[in-house]
Amino acid sequence: MVDGRHIRLITERTVEHFLQRLFLRSMPMRSLCLVSPFINTLEGSTYTLADLSKKISREQIPTYVVTRSPVETYQQEAMEILTKNEWVEIRYNDSIHAKVYVAAAIQESESFALFGSGNLTGRSIASNIEVGMIIVAQGQGRPLVEELYYWANNRLRVMEESKLYQPIRARRKKK
Amino acid sequence: MSTTFKDWFCLSGRETFTIDPKVNPADARFYFGRDVVRDRMKKQINRAFIDPQIPKMMIYGAYGSGKTQTLHYLAYDLVNSKPKSCKEKPHVVHLDIEVQSKSMAEQWHLQMMESLGMATVQGWLQSLFAKSASFEQDVDKLAGDANLAMAFKQLRGGGDIAFNAWRWLTGAKFTPKELVELKVTKGLADVGVGEMVTALQAIGNLARAVGSCLIFFVDEMEELINIKQGDAAESWHQYTRKLADNSNSSVGFVIGFKAVTVDEAPKMLVREDILSRISRANMIELETLAAPANVKTFVEEMLDHIVDKKAAEKLIKAENLPCSIKTYPFSASAFDLLCDYACQDAIKSTPRNIIRTINECAIAAWDNQKKVIDDDIVNENAPIIFA
Numbered sequence: 001m002v003d004g005r006h007i008r009l010i011t012e013r014t015v016e017h018f019l020q021r022l023f024l025r026s027m028p029m030r031s032l033c034l035v036s037p038f039i040n041t042l043e044g045s046t047y048t049l050a051d052l053s054k055k056i057s058r059e060q061i062p063t064y065v066v067t068r069s070p071v072e073t074y075q076q077e078a079m080e081i082l083t084k085n086e087w088v089e090i091r092y093n094d095s096i097h098a099k100v101y102v103a104a105a106i107q108e109s110e111s112f113a114l115f116g117s118g119n120l121t122g123r124s125i126a127s128n129i130e131v132g133m134i135i136v137a138q139g140q141g142r143p144l145v146e147e148l149y150y151w152a153n154n155r156l157r158v159m160e161e162s163k164l165y166q167p168i169r170a171r172r173k174k175k
Numbered sequence: 176m177s178t179t180f181k182d183w184f185c186l187s188g189r190e191t192f193t194i195d196p197k198v199n200p201a202d203a204r205f206y207f208g209r210d211v212v213r214d215r216m217k218k219q220i221n222r223a224f225i226d227p228q229i230p231k232m233m234i235y236g237a238y239g240s241g242k243t244q245t246l247h248y249l250a251y252d253l254v255n256s257k258p259k260s261c262k263e264k265p266h267v268v269h270l271d272i273e274v275q276s277k278s279m280a281e282q283w284h285l286q287m288m289e290s291l292g293m294a295t296v297q298g299w300l301q302s303l304f305a306k307s308a309s310f311e312q313d314v315d316k317l318a319g320d321a322n323l324a325m326a327f328k329q330l331r332g333g334g335d336i337a338f339n340a341w342r343w344l345t346g347a348k349f350t351p352k353e354l355v356e357l358k359v360t361k362g363l364a365d366v367g368v369g370e371m372v373t374a375l376q377a378i379g380n381l382a383r384a385v386g387s388c389l390i391f392f393v394d395e396m397e398e399l400i401n402i403k404q405g406d407a408a409e410s411w412h413q414y415t416r417k418l419a420d421n422s423n424s425s426v427g428f429v430i431g432f433k434a435v436t437v438d439e440a441p442k443m444l445v446r447e448d449i450l451s452r453i454s455r456a457n458m459i460e461l462e463t464l465a466a467p468a469n470v471k472t473f474v475e476e477m478l479d480h481i482v483d484k485k486a487a488e489k490l491i492k493a494e495n496l497p498c499s500i501k502t503y504p505f506s507a508s509a510f511d512l513l514c515d516y517a518c519q520d521a522i523k524s525t526p527r528n529i530i531r532t533i534n535e536c537a538i539a540a541w542d543n544q545k546k547v548i549d550d551d552i553v554n555e556n557a558p559i560i561f562a
Binding site: 139142146147154171 | 273
């Protein structure tokens with residue numbers, strides 16, 4: 001049984017729904033997981049990758065990105081933005097096909113996730129036909145968000161194919 | 176890389192260092208570094224089965240202090256190491272409460288019933304039917320109310336009428352026609368929350384009659400802070416008070432909520448009339464670990480349980496790794512450093528943060544193809560979490 005309040009099917013601008021919730025709710029974040037085979041700068045979208053990167057830096061959100069090795073120019077441009085951000089860990093996994101986005105909030109019930117077909121690209125938001133489920137960590141959505149977080153943040157990162165390209169370099173305190 | 180993360184760190188029956196009973200139900204068996212509070216909770220639960228015959232407890236602490244793990248551990252322990260004072264087989268039900276600003280206690284009742292499940296109650300009724308020479312009279316006695324008894328009898332029968340009986344027990348609104356069909360005179364929620372607690376107690380009595388003991392483990396009750404309306408807050412208070420009352424000896428509860436002190440708790444849960452009923456000895460505060468000795472014990476016990484010691488000892492010897500089995504996969508100095516970081520800020524010295532740091536350090540070591548977590552790795556990762 002699907003709980004419509006906490007698990008919603010999204011058929012338009014799926015990834016933008018995730019970003020919009022992330023930007024508008026502005027809840028204190030524990031970490032962010034972005035799993036997308038292809039990533040671009042999202043230029044022309046409401047929320048660009050540069051906007052996201054600024055938010056990550058400003059709020060010091062440990063962010064874990066798993067994507068495919070950049071081959072195309074648009075991918076390299078996106079990675080240039082992300083590699084400049086010391087709060088972002090980047091792993092390349094050329095087997096990745098999953099698209100999973102998890103915002104883990106300090107207040108667990110404010111966490112949410114999106115999974116579906118949409119890449120973190122402008123085209124996915126603006127023109128592709130995509131489908132996704134957005135899940136809020138309340139009620140029946142809670143265990144789903146927790147399992148997606150566990151999978152993205154723990155299992156996927158230590159898979160043999162997930163090669164570390166850039167660790168988080170930020171230091172809030174130096175011992 | 177020719178091995179998996181699990182094998183790299185000799186993990187015993189698990190893929191990562193993360194401990195989360197919601198993701199890995201088997202993790203419920205773990206309770207590290209808190210012997211005093213663990214023993215106190217177990218003692219209170221043991222006593223509770225003598226008087227008031229069922230546990231009634233509230234557990235609170237800061238974010239990450241281990242409330243969820245505590246609830247799952249206590250439930251696991253009840254089922255697997257039943258206290259001598261508990262005569263029946265514990266039937267534990269977990270529920271993460273979901274609350275909106277206008278939620279009334281009817282919502283709580285509904286969620287408890289959904290978590291318990293229609294099939295469970297039907298199973299208890301069937302068991303009673305199978306063993307009882309006078310089923311109808313027995314049901315009348317344990318229900319203590321004609322409508323409740325009728326709902327139980329209809330629920331045992333199966334089919335649409337059984338489903339409607341279940342809906343009635345959950346507090347669903349009924350039309351006059353549906354009430355007639357079910358042969359009851361009023362809806363459960365028509366009068367107030369008291370009738371719903373009575374229904375829940377009757378289900379507890381039914382469980383007892385067939386050798387089970389019903390105990391709810393309700394997490395996330397800090398969500399009650401979202402309730403702003405007076406009527407709604409009062410309904411939650413009334414429901415909690417009735418459950419806490421001595422007249423309830425058949426439905427146990429262990430409630431968890433986030434609060435650094437009792438003053439931060441949702442008011443309807445901790446009014447004096449409730450505290451006096453459940454007794455302050457059953458209000459359990461989970462403090463952060465804070466002191467270096469506590470953190471060390473926590474980490475040592477954790478590593479002791481999740482690392483395959485034989486495999487680790489073999490690896491340390493074979494590769495002459497710069498660590499002992501006691502701190503593996505940390506070097507001795509990295510282990511001390513981790514504990515040091517974890518103690519810098521008492522508020523952040525929580526099991527969740529410590530487990531997360533251990534996992535992040537291990538991932539960093541794996542990335543660097545290091546078999547031992549050294550000072551550099553701890554210095555790189557611990558500040559991200561403990562700052």
